[in-house]
Amino acid sequence: MTLHDVTSSVPEIGVAMIGSGLMAKSHTMGYRNVEAVYGTTPYRPRFAVLADAREDLARTGAESLGYERWTIDWREAVTDPDVDVVDIVTPNFLHAEIAMAAIAAGKHVYCEKPLALSAAEAKQMYEAAEKAGVKTLVGFNYLRNPAIAEARRLIASGALGEIWTFNGQFVLDACSDPDVPFTWRFERKLSGSGALGDLGAHIISLAQVLVGPIASVAGINKTFIKTRPEPTGVFGYGSGADLSAPRREVENDDHTSFVMEFANGASGHIEASRVATGRTWHQSVEVIGSLGALQFVQQDIHTLRLYLVGDPADKKGYKEIELGPGHGDYGAFWPFAGVPIGVHELKTIEVNEWLHAIAEDRRPDGDFKEGWRVAEVLDAVEIAAAERRWVDVPVLEEDL
Amino acid sequence: MTLHDVTSSVPEIGVAMIGSGLMAKSHTMGYRNVEAVYGTTPYRPRFAVLADAREDLARTGAESLGYERWTIDWREAVTDPDVDVVDIVTPNFLHAEIAMAAIAAGKHVYCEKPLALSAAEAKQMYEAAEKAGVKTLVGFNYLRNPAIAEARRLIASGALGEIWTFNGQFVLDACSDPDVPFTWRFERKLSGSGALGDLGAHIISLAQVLVGPIASVAGINKTFIKTRPEPTGVFGYGSGADLSAPRREVENDDHTSFVMEFANGASGHIEASRVATGRTWHQSVEVIGSLGALQFVQQDIHTLRLYLVGDPADKKGYKEIELGPGHGDYGAFWPFAGVPIGVHELKTIEVNEWLHAIAEDRRPDGDFKEGWRVAEVLDAVEIAAAERRWVDVPVLEEDL
Amino acid sequence: MTLHDVTSSVPEIGVAMIGSGLMAKSHTMGYRNVEAVYGTTPYRPRFAVLADAREDLARTGAESLGYERWTIDWREAVTDPDVDVVDIVTPNFLHAEIAMAAIAAGKHVYCEKPLALSAAEAKQMYEAAEKAGVKTLVGFNYLRNPAIAEARRLIASGALGEIWTFNGQFVLDACSDPDVPFTWRFERKLSGSGALGDLGAHIISLAQVLVGPIASVAGINKTFIKTRPEPTGVFGYGSGADLSAPRREVENDDHTSFVMEFANGASGHIEASRVATGRTWHQSVEVIGSLGALQFVQQDIHTLRLYLVGDPADKKGYKEIELGPGHGDYGAFWPFAGVPIGVHELKTIEVNEWLHAIAEDRRPDGDFKEGWRVAEVLDAVEIAAAERRWVDVPVLEEDL
Amino acid sequence: MTLHDVTSSVPEIGVAMIGSGLMAKSHTMGYRNVEAVYGTTPYRPRFAVLADAREDLARTGAESLGYERWTIDWREAVTDPDVDVVDIVTPNFLHAEIAMAAIAAGKHVYCEKPLALSAAEAKQMYEAAEKAGVKTLVGFNYLRNPAIAEARRLIASGALGEIWTFNGQFVLDACSDPDVPFTWRFERKLSGSGALGDLGAHIISLAQVLVGPIASVAGINKTFIKTRPEPTGVFGYGSGADLSAPRREVENDDHTSFVMEFANGASGHIEASRVATGRTWHQSVEVIGSLGALQFVQQDIHTLRLYLVGDPADKKGYKEIELGPGHGDYGAFWPFAGVPIGVHELKTIEVNEWLHAIAEDRRPDGDFKEGWRVAEVLDAVEIAAAERRWVDVPVLEEDL
Numbered sequence A, B, C, D: 001m002t003l004h005d006v007t008s009s010v011p012e013i014g015v016a017m018i019g020s021g022l023m024a025k026s027h028t029m030g031y032r033n034v035e036a037v038y039g040t041t042p043y044r045p046r047f048a049v050l051a052d053a054r055e056d057l058a059r060t061g062a063e064s065l066g067y068e069r070w071t072i073d074w075r076e077a078v079t080d081p082d083v084d085v086v087d088i089v090t091p092n093f094l095h096a097e098i099a100m101a102a103i104a105a106g107k108h109v110y111c112e113k114p115l116a117l118s119a120a121e122a123k124q125m126y127e128a129a130e131k132a133g134v135k136t137l138v139g140f141n142y143l144r145n146p147a148i149a150e151a152r153r154l155i156a157s158g159a160l161g162e163i164w165t166f167n168g169q170f171v172l173d174a175c176s177d178p179d180v181p182f183t184w185r186f187e188r189k190l191s192g193s194g195a196l197g198d199l200g201a202h203i204i205s206l207a208q209v210l211v212g213p214i215a216s217v218a219g220i221n222k223t224f225i226k227t228r229p230e231p232t233g234v235f236g237y238g239s240g241a242d243l244s245a246p247r248r249e250v251e252n253d254d255h256t257s258f259v260m261e262f263a264n265g266a267s268g269h270i271e272a273s274r275v276a277t278g279r280t281w282h283q284s285v286e287v288i289g290s291l292g293a294l295q296f297v298q299q300d301i302h303t304l305r306l307y308l309v310g311d312p313a314d315k316k317g318y319k320e321i322e323l324g325p326g327h328g329d330y331g332a333f334w335p336f337a338g339v340p341i342g343v344h345e346l347k348t349i350e351v352n353e354w355l356h357a358i359a360e361d362r363r364p365d366g367d368f369k370e371g372w373r374v375a376e377v378l379d380a381v382e383i384a385a386a387e388r389r390w391v392d393v394p395v396l397e398e399d400l
Helices: A022-038 A055-065 A074-078 A092-104 A119-132 A146-156 A195-210 A343-359 A368-387 B022-038 B055-065 B074-079 B092-104 B119-132 B146-156 B195-210 B343-359 B368-387 C022-038 C055-065 C074-079 C092-104 C119-132 C146-156 C195-210 C343-359 C368-387 D022-038 D055-065 D074-079 D092-104 D119-132 D146-156 D195-210 D343-359 D368-387
Strands: A012-018 A044-051 A069-071 A085-088 A108-111 A136-138 A163-171 A214-222 A230-232 A240-242 A255-262 A267-273 A282-289 A292-297 A303-308 A317-322 B012-018 B044-051 B069-071 B085-088 B108-111 B136-138 B163-171 B214-222 B230-232 B240-242 B255-262 B267-273 B282-289 B292-297 B303-308 B317-322 C012-018 C044-051 C069-071 C085-088 C108-111 C136-138 C163-171 C214-222 C230-232 C240-242 C255-262 C267-273 C282-289 C292-297 C303-308 C317-322 D012-018 D044-051 D069-071 D085-088 D108-111 D136-138 D163-171 D214-222 D230-232 D240-242 D255-262 D267-273 D282-289 D292-297 D303-308 D317-322
Touching (some): A012 A074, A022 A044, A022 A055, A022 B022, A022 B055, A055 A069, A069 A074, A074 A092, A085 A092, A092 A108, A108 A368, A146 A195, A146 A303, A163 A195, A163 C255, A163 C267, A195 A214, A195 A282, A195 A368, A214 A368, A214 C255, A255 C163, A255 C214, A255 C255, A255 C267, A267 C163, A343 B343, B012 B022, B022 B055, B044 B055, B055 B069, B074 B092, B085 B092, B092 B108, B092 B119, B108 B368, B136 B343, B136 B368, B146 B195, B146 B303, B163 B195, B163 D255, B163 D267, B195 B255, B214 B368, B214 D214, B214 D255, B255 D255, B255 D267, B267 D267, C012 C074, C022 D022, C044 C074, C055 C069, C069 C074, C074 C092, C092 C119, C119 C136, C119 C368, C136 C343, C146 C292, C146 C303, C163 C195, C163 C255, C195 C214, C195 C282, C214 C368, C255 C368, D012 D022, D044 D055, D092 D108, D108 D368, D119 D136, D119 D368, D136 D368, D146 D292, D163 D195, D195 D214, D195 D267, D214 D368
Parallel strands (some): A012 A085, A108 A136, B044 B069, B163 B267, C012 C044, C044 C069, C108 C136, C163 C267, D012 D085
Antiparallel strands (some): A255 A267, A282 A292, A303 A317, A317 D317, B163 B282, B292 B303, C230 C240, C255 C267, C282 C292, D163 D282, D214 D255, D282 D292, D303 D317
16 A cells, blocks of 8 residues: 555644634734744644624634634633633733733743833733743734845845944834724723734834834834724624714724834834825834845835945946745745745744744844833823923843 | 544546656645645645656656655556546647547647647637647746736726736846757657747736737847757656757757737837847836836736826836735635745645636636637747748637 | 928027036036927027036036136126026036026026025025016926826815825935045035035925925934035035045034925925935935825836825825826927936927026016025025924915 | 126037937937936037928927927938937938938937838948048937947846856737727838837847857737728827727737747847737847846836856846946946936937047947848748748858
8 A cells, every 4th residue: 555644743822812813813824824834833823712892703714724622711711721821812901911811821822012011010921921031022014024034134244334223114004094983992991002012013023123222212103094994793803883882982092103213223213194195004124234235125025225335336226126935934835036925924933033042042033122121111102292201111131 | 622624525537647756756746735825625635646748757756746646658647537637737739639649539638838749739629629629828927826816806806907018028048048958848849839838828828818919029039059968867847968969950949939910900029039149037017108108027926016107196117016815816825915825836726726617617727728829829939930921810709 | 302491580598507417417408408309499599608617627617508708707697798598517606606697698597406605695586687687497307207297286176175285205325425525515604504415405495385485494414424525526416525634524414304384384394404314316305185096206207196086985095197298398309108207308499498588578487586485495494403493484375 | 796707618429310209209208318428528518400291390399399490391400510310210211311311411320110111221221421531320319228238238248157048028009909090100111010120120230249140030920900090180109099080900919929049059039019908118138148148128227137156156146236336337327326317318328329429430339230130020020920931141251
């Protein structure tokens, strides 16, 4: 007989997914695809349980995503003995409570951004995990994108010289329509800040891994759409709007624009907007240094633009480097350069890092400490904008 | 107890994967992700068996991709009772034999492109499947890309008026280096044509679904790199080159460029190249009509460019439509517009169509008939280039 | 005899050019080309006299640019009876003195930007011209660019709704090399601010014509290259560097980045840099409103990008409007759309406005008042950056 | 007295302009701006006479463009003793007759493209000029564009290795509207071919200077808009359409698409269209070789895209070289890189070459010989398209 049974000695890891929305889907596919993409994996996922407060979402989410069990009580999930890691993909206000419970139960915790509603809360989460000795990860899923991986490598190698300026944007128009309903994202006690925490947090994390700690900020936040209709149906992306009821006042920023000084003396600017009419999903970073510069637009996911001062005088110019097997984890996806990788696929890269960090007992790239450092900047920007002044961000000695 | 077991009544479908390379990975992830992406699926895949002529590749491929069994004899796989569908992701010369065997065994067959080494062979495969009543699909994985889905819809709706011209390119530089080794792709009896069949076939399929049947062609094929070193190691993307041995003569085209007349009177041009220095993976189509025009560059996967004659005089211009939930199957991936979808993710769209066609007992979009029609054009281009003349392509009455 | 003499009744206007550098060339070609470009002109230029403090530059400049006479004493030029208009294209520190003398002599004055070294000085110049009843113009040569003309029209028409955000950049790398010599541009008392006044002034003028008066600013200025070598040869673009002498300390900003609030509540950001490694000459503006948005990159001079919220749901996206005869003065250059217009050619548009304003006895678009309003913002940004605080900009009642 | 008179010893050259349309304007500005742009000139233009068959156009054209005299009889102009050079900017069918008369009168002749209605006619013109010893130039105004100048230099230097493929397009939609009136451009005996000669001629000239002589062609020409209304008013760009009269049948091609083989074995494709819906004025070339590749889009006039195989493996990609003083004649316009040069300004480059060639008694770049070689290709494409076959182009020994 020539048909051979496959055997595998890869250990399992039990996953609890807390939440059933878009990120639940993205995380789950990430876990599921790691081994096919990379050819090997330190763990095979066992999709132990999915929790959602709404029974219908918990049941259908668990079924379509392939979980063994479902529950409407996340506490059951985070303490389940089959569970090794807890993924938190809920609205922001639940992050801290769930994470603290999971840490207390000795689980590794992988939480979506922003990590918490304040820097103080984020710090508490970070310290609890440290103390418990569990691994943590924040879903800053652009940090290990092949383009950003290569940008980090180039900057660290000194190829760009002394870094002078950083520009970053994450602007989209998902909420430009004044009749987008008032879901949790618009409510301060459930979401914290608005575009700042939801979108700006990604760019702050990129700024800090590329340039170093941000030391002070000044800026302006705006809520251009003052009121929104009450939501109907699910309390997320699929919500409808009840246009007949009184409108509710929006409680956080639609748009933030702030300048900053980095600890190393570089100058920076970040803009985040959820009402950037005409921009569907635009994320970009630019880093300029004395010896070179680079630009990356997330939508042009196959290309990193690089300029080097040392090029010959008649051949100076930005080069469009087509990302390929030599850049970050690109080669796990394609053996030749230039093929677009999807944003869901970036989660596979993140999950791979996650599983390796657990297996190798090391801190993953972008863990709760990074989430906390980002939260410090978020807090500073909020104060700076509210009080129209420059605000210093505490910088850790060890990060300099 | 609040932890509920998930139950599912979705039937299984047994998959045999013949081949273990890049497309084996892409097909397998496609099957695996359908339910998570779409929320529902007509079938859940059972990864029954993977076959590869090389034992090491068969075993490691089956393990990392999650197949139950492996074999070095594809005949075992295609006749296995656990198998319902056979995916053929081998070098081109094996497509016909495997497909005919699978059809004979009553399996549905999903084959990579080009379908066969000649139109005659492709026709035979198509007719065999018709007679056997099995479903078939060719891996023209760009046909259902959200951008192309929307382009098809727009053209069918008459939004572009009478179609005048088509331009298409699939050019890359994977083989620009003269020391890329002589693998099966360079050998006529194993691969058929070169860039024409490997890359041009995709553009021909797009041309025909967008504009209609191609009626005649004239063009020029070139083999710019006349000899290549013998390969070492695996006979695919990972091959090394034996630079000490005598070099082998390349047997098919590196580059093809041909003009065409469509049955409806439109004019067209297609270029395909595997030695397009500087182009890593560039695929583009442009359709111009009397009332509008559209452009799509596969690397800019989030955008379809559209021009409409009817726009106001002071506001004329190409519009960059950010693809979103209203375009093709985009909404299965993201609830908001503009996010890049990866090329592996396009396979998920293709597999979803495949599973639905089987479940609904209908012909899938892009089946062996389309593969055969493309093969007719490939044959015509080869003759036209070899004999330096215009060659007519037989057009089926039913396709007009 | 069929050869007829051409007669013209167009009156002459005598021009004195103070300076012989790049802008002398650009202004002179502007005057010379107006009639050919527009087909008619209110005045034909008489190139009466060119002045430059250096005799060789005065003589060769006058000859190659076609002036009748030359002088090394600008006072002779501005009081010459053959002169009707005085063009000031000198280093910044001379603007005020020459302009005041020309105004005193009853001449119309066309001065390059920034108008003066401080808002107080600019105000004085504006008021003197008002009192003398002469026309004035500042060389904000992007204000009437076909793209900006159309952008102004669109915004004024309400097509973009309530304006929410403005972003503008003028960044280039002309001074990225630390061995670019210390010419007048780096010396505070000759130039005033650095990148801020030289480049930022253009963007401030665009911001104010597009969005309205800027009401407050906060920002950060940086001098990344602290010292530069002494210059040799001419004291302008052609200077060499004396690398053997001690280096001189740079006295103004290489880079400025500031956020702002407009009087109408919009939020904005402007960046200007003369050390933007990799950017040769990048100027861009973006205006986002509740009903639409627009983007313009000066290097892509043939295109204005426009997004309108009211577009159909499946056809939303930025439109690349190819500028044509319906946009600003484009039609004077080309009868069909999409042809690039050179930056020197923009001066022809500016000179045409200038000559028409004189002939029609009206204030030209972008006169000394606008120069003064821009100077107020420049002053505020300098204070804001130096004192790390928000600074209010005085806004005129009449500009609201 | 410090005002000095300017004296110049630059000799004059008398110009006769035959035609008063767009190109008359562009040529005249070219002559007028040479000295200001370049700082020196071998000749100063004397605008002796302008001729146009229509009295009103002759008179107003001469006045606004600054000619001394006007006439409705071009024969008077070309034999006028004040005239040294004759510029022919008339409809195509008049080129040969005027040029032959001007040559017979011993004048240098600068003629717009296409040079003639047939290769035979073009050859006759070339030979007559050779015999008469006068200089000639064809208005292929893209040949000396800084980007193309640099591309020519790079290719000649071997930087791109062996040239493999050429792609070129000149496509626009000026005639996409079926109600664009039937002017001379649509009539065979007045215009010769349509888009092929009007637009394709430019790309053929670029193909031949970049890659070398074209040896054979096959292609397809299309007239998509079969009839057009009779024109009213002027017989050029400003014509109106008489929609009440019977429509007239279009006599030449709206669109041409042809493949070619160069004498050196390279493969090529050219497309030209006057009905390319959505394309206002798109001109592009791409040259791919064994060691590198380049791309240029005329609308992106400030940038040449260059790829070099020899770049490091992790830094491969197209570089956007911002054109600057080191590239062609760019430095005559701007002392720093990246500033767009207008298409009218390209004529200044061409006129500078023209005046220098006359002064230096040498053949200018792009003279009647090049016009004739292009005409041979135009004839071959017409035959190839009409007879649906490959047609050889005669190649001169000396051009190999």
